[in-house]
Amino acid sequence: MLWYAGKRFLQMIPVFFGATFLIYFMVFAVPGDPIAALYGDHPPAPGVIEAVRAEYNLDKPFIVQYLLYIGGLFQGDLGTTFSGRPVIDVMAQAFPITARLALLALAIEAFFGIIVGLVAGLRKGKLFDASALVISLLLISVPTFVVGFVLQYVFGIQLGWARTTVSGAAPWGELILPAIVLASVSFAYIVRLTRASVADNLGADFVRTATAKGLSRRRVVTVHVLRNSLVPVVTYLGVDIGSLMVGAIVTEGIFNINGVGGTVYRAIRLGEGPTVVSFVAVMVIIFVLANLLVDLLYAALDPRIRYAK
Amino acid sequence: MPSSNTGRHRPGQEHFIASLAETPVAEIDQVDETGKARSTWTDAWEAMRRRPMFWVSASLIFVIVVVAVFPGLFASADPRECYLKFSNGDPQAGHPLGFNRQGCDVYSRIIFGTQASVTIGLLTTVIVTLFGGVIGALAGFYGGFLDSFVSRVGDVFFAIPTVLGAIVLFSVISVRDALTVSLVLSLFAWPQIARIMRGAVLSARNSDYVTASAALGVSRFKTLVRHVIPNSIAPVIVVATVSLGIFIVAEATLGFLGIGLPPTVMSWGNEINQAQVTVRTHPQTLLLPSAALSITVLAFLMFGDVVRDALDPEARARR
Numbered sequence: 001m002l003w004y005a006g007k008r009f010l011q012m013i014p015v016f017f018g019a020t021f022l023i024y025f026m027v028f029a030v031p032g033d034p035i036a037a038l039y040g041d042h043p044p045a046p047g048v049i050e051a052v053r054a055e056y057n058l059d060k061p062f063i064v065q066y067l068l069y070i071g072g073l074f075q076g077d078l079g080t081t082f083s084g085r086p087v088i089d090v091m092a093q094a095f096p097i098t099a100r101l102a103l104l105a106l107a108i109e110a111f112f113g114i115i116v117g118l119v120a121g122l123r124k125g126k127l128f129d130a131s132a133l134v135i136s137l138l139l140i141s142v143p144t145f146v147v148g149f150v151l152q153y154v155f156g157i158q159l160g161w162a163r164t165t166v167s168g169a170a171p172w173g174e175l176i177l178p179a180i181v182l183a184s185v186s187f188a189y190i191v192r193l194t195r196a197s198v199a200d201n202l203g204a205d206f207v208r209t210a211t212a213k214g215l216s217r218r219r220v221v222t223v224h225v226l227r228n229s230l231v232p233v234v235t236y237l238g239v240d241i242g243s244l245m246v247g248a249i250v251t252e253g254i255f256n257i258n259g260v261g262g263t264v265y266r267a268i269r270l271g272e273g274p275t276v277v278s279f280v281a282v283m284v285i286i287f288v289l290a291n292l293l294v295d296l297l298y299a300a301l302d303p304r305i306r307y308a309k
Numbered sequence: 310m311p312s313s314n315t316g317r318h319r320p321g322q323e324h325f326i327a328s329l330a331e332t333p334v335a336e337i338d339q340v341d342e343t344g345k346a347r348s349t350w351t352d353a354w355e356a357m358r359r360r361p362m363f364w365v366s367a368s369l370i371f372v373i374v375v376v377a378v379f380p381g382l383f384a385s386a387d388p389r390e391c392y393l394k395f396s397n398g399d400p401q402a403g404h405p406l407g408f409n410r411q412g413c414d415v416y417s418r419i420i421f422g423t424q425a426s427v428t429i430g431l432l433t434t435v436i437v438t439l440f441g442g443v444i445g446a447l448a449g450f451y452g453g454f455l456d457s458f459v460s461r462v463g464d465v466f467f468a469i470p471t472v473l474g475a476i477v478l479f480s481v482i483s484v485r486d487a488l489t490v491s492l493v494l495s496l497f498a499w500p501q502i503a504r505i506m507r508g509a510v511l512s513a514r515n516s517d518y519v520t521a522s523a524a525l526g527v528s529r530f531k532t533l534v535r536h537v538i539p540n541s542i543a544p545v546i547v548v549a550t551v552s553l554g555i556f557i558v559a560e561a562t563l564g565f566l567g568i569g570l571p572p573t574v575m576s577w578g579n580e581i582n583q584a585q586v587t588v589r590t591h592p593q594t595l596l597l598p599s600a601a602l603s604i605t606v607l608a609f610l611m612f613g614d615v616v617r618d619a620l621d622p623e624a625r626a627r628r
Contacts, residue, residue, distance in 0.1 A: 018465030023474075027481050137614070141607035143558045145565045145581070146599040153592050164589075242470030249476070250562065264476070268566050273480040280477050288468050 001299065008295045016288050020073070023281050024066050027273075073285075079278035081267070087278045090263060098252070098259035100172060102244050104179035106237070109187040114233065117194025118226060124199045132195065136188035144247045148181040148254040165256040178255045182247045186240045193236055197229040204228075231302050238294035245283045349543060353619040363615045369608035376420060377427040384417035388575060409580070409594040410587050418575055419601045425487060425576035426605065430557040432491035433498065438549045441499035442542070445506030450514055450533045460507070463500035471497040472559050479568040490569060494559055498552065505548055509541030516540075543620040551613035554606040561602050577602045 053059045060068070072078075078087035120132040139147075155177055156164035162177040201207060202225060210224045211217075248261030249268075256262065260279060267275040357363045376383055390413070400407040409415050448459040466474075474497035479485065513519070514537065522532040563569030564578015565585075572579055577598045584595035 014461060015464050015468045018461070019468040022465055022469065023477055026474075026478055137607065137610055138603075141554065141558075141610055142599070142603045143561055143565075143606075145562065146596075146603065149585075149588050149592070149595055149599075153588065157589055242473070246470055246472040246476075246562065250565065253566075265566065268476065268480060268568055271480075276480040277477055280473050283473060284469050287470060287473075291468075 004299050005296055008292055012288060012292050016285065017070070019284050019288060020070060020281060021066060023277065023284060024069060025062075027277050028062060028065070078282055079274070081272070081275040081278070087275075087282070091260065091279075091282065094258060094260045094263050097257060098248055098261055101175050101179055101182065101252070101257065101259060101261075102241075102248060104172070104175055105182035105186075105244060105247075108179055109183035109190055109240075110233075110237070113187045113190025114194050114226075114230070117191040117233075118198055118221075118229070120191065121195040121198025121202070121229070122221065124195075124202075129195070132191055136191045139184050139188035142184075144181060144185055145250045145254065147184045148178075148251055151177060151181055152254060166258075175257075178251050178257060181254070182244060182251045185247070186243065189236060189240070190233055193233050194229055197232050198225055201225045201228050227301070231298065234294060234298050234301055238291045238298075241290045241294070242287050245287060349620065353543075353616075356619040357615055360615055360618075362611055366608050366611035366615060369604070370612060373423060373427060373605050373608060377423045380417075380421045380424060384414075384420040388413060388417040388421045390414075407593065409584060410591070411583075415594055415597055418580055419577070419598050422575045422577045422580055422598065423601070423605075425570055425574055426557050426560060426578070426602065428487045429491050429494070429560045430553050430609070432487060433494045433556040433560075434549050434553045436491060436495040437498045437502050437552070438545060440495065441502030442506045442538075442545055444499070445503035445545075446510050446533065446538055446541075448503070449507035449510030450529075450537060456507070459503065463503050466497055467500040467504075469497055472562055475559070475563055476566070476568065479563065485569065485571055486574075487570070490560060490563065494556055498556070501552070502545055502548060506541065506545050509544050510537055513537050513541045547613065547617040547620055550616050551610060554609035554613065557602065557606050557609070 050059070069079075076088055078091065080086055081090060116132055120129040123129050152164050155162045163174055166174045166178065206228075207220060207224055210220045215224075245261070248259065249264050250261070251257070252259045252262035253265030253269075260283065264276055264279045264283075267279065407415055409418070444459055444463075448456040471494060475490075475493045478493050478496075482489070510533075518536055518540075519532060522536050523529075527535070560569055560576070561578035561581065564576055565582050567582055569578050570576050572583070580598040581595055581602075584591075584598070588595045
């Protein structure tokens, strides 16, 4: 396990540098002068542009700029927002809220997704299975922002069961509705994945053996079928963290949540490019790290991966 | 049964020859070898055309594409003719779905918005499939340095979720048309196709027909193009069909955030974006374009499901 973890960690390092380099490169390779753009139609006093360039290291070669950025990253300097506030400060305040929202969404989609998928897989071809398939297909084809507006309208405005916007502190209770919205598409994918893999495993030799040696149906399903069916689901969760981040931007925008996604949403709408870039760069870093975690979880679940060199 | 070797006549051990009709040889003889060889594609077509879901999704896609190409045939009202006196107005004769906040006809804006969404979905899928497919096939077939280089570069692009990457690029570049949106989405989406193509080519590379082709003196490149790629393209087509729907959602998400196509272009994402302000009082101006979007995505996802079931023999057997 330690060998595997070490190997995965080493493989992550080039991806980490590559991804941050790519984002940095994309932004700086684009034509246009960001400093001149800051001043709009009125050119600043001579010397000001040069001073600002020097302050942000823009006068140095590209690769030096990137290395300075990475150096700052490791010292906790993630850049500044458009209004001059350090990104790390905003992150410290916004991240716990987004983490709560994402955890809630992950819990909802994993719990309900696996249960519905398991039942559908066990009753393949029956009514429950057919309706689970249709509903999941519908959920995948309705984008997150539409689900968000519909649930906000129905539960927040028509029925008045939930708050349409989340308050500044964003307690758990107020985050339930946004979390359902955030979880909706991934829930559908998990249902389909679990169903397919449960249906596959039911016909496997090890399940027949387990039944033949007299294990109860309950034990066969929970220990032998479910555990083996979870492997593709866990792999999916790794990819899913990426869509949760995009989803968080949309959902936090709709419900006006003061999380990382909401900050990015407002920055996008106000056209504050640099803020968007620094926050998204942090999101990509989190995505890479989260995928490392998922890989380790994956190994814990499937011994074949752990022991294979 | 106790065995005794006395050589006595025992009917159970009599040498028995089955009549030809009862042996598997008969079945082999019955195979019609004069007919045309059945390829994966004819098999897949046979499997697909029996499913109602194929005909439902295919006709939906056909209608959507016709609407995208000839929007004028389906909407009589001019989508750009907007009067503020009709702002958020109710449906009336000639305007079946009412008006949006700007007083434009909702129905004809949905019809004319089809083009942008479908174009970007198709264009992105084509770019991703061609680029990712070629890169993946070359990497898988030739291996070596090319393979490791392509795989590492792909890992880097794969580490950036498609829409997040597009958000970064579009917050710094201002040229936004169907082509740039498609290119930006493709930039982050190609590694998935490249990985799948590479895997398929890798497993086909050592087949007997590749050796046979080499033995006949066919060049490596020609072997790749003529024999390996046609035999490994099925999984790529499956993923490409499903991702077409996903790209349409991605474009609409960018439009919703206000960084997709410019607001002057009619697209479902832009309609939804502009309707956000009045969602609490006039939800229909937001829900109707959303419905058009969802139906389109649903059609492509259903089509993708059918294609997957047809091209994957395991899935066909399972169903």
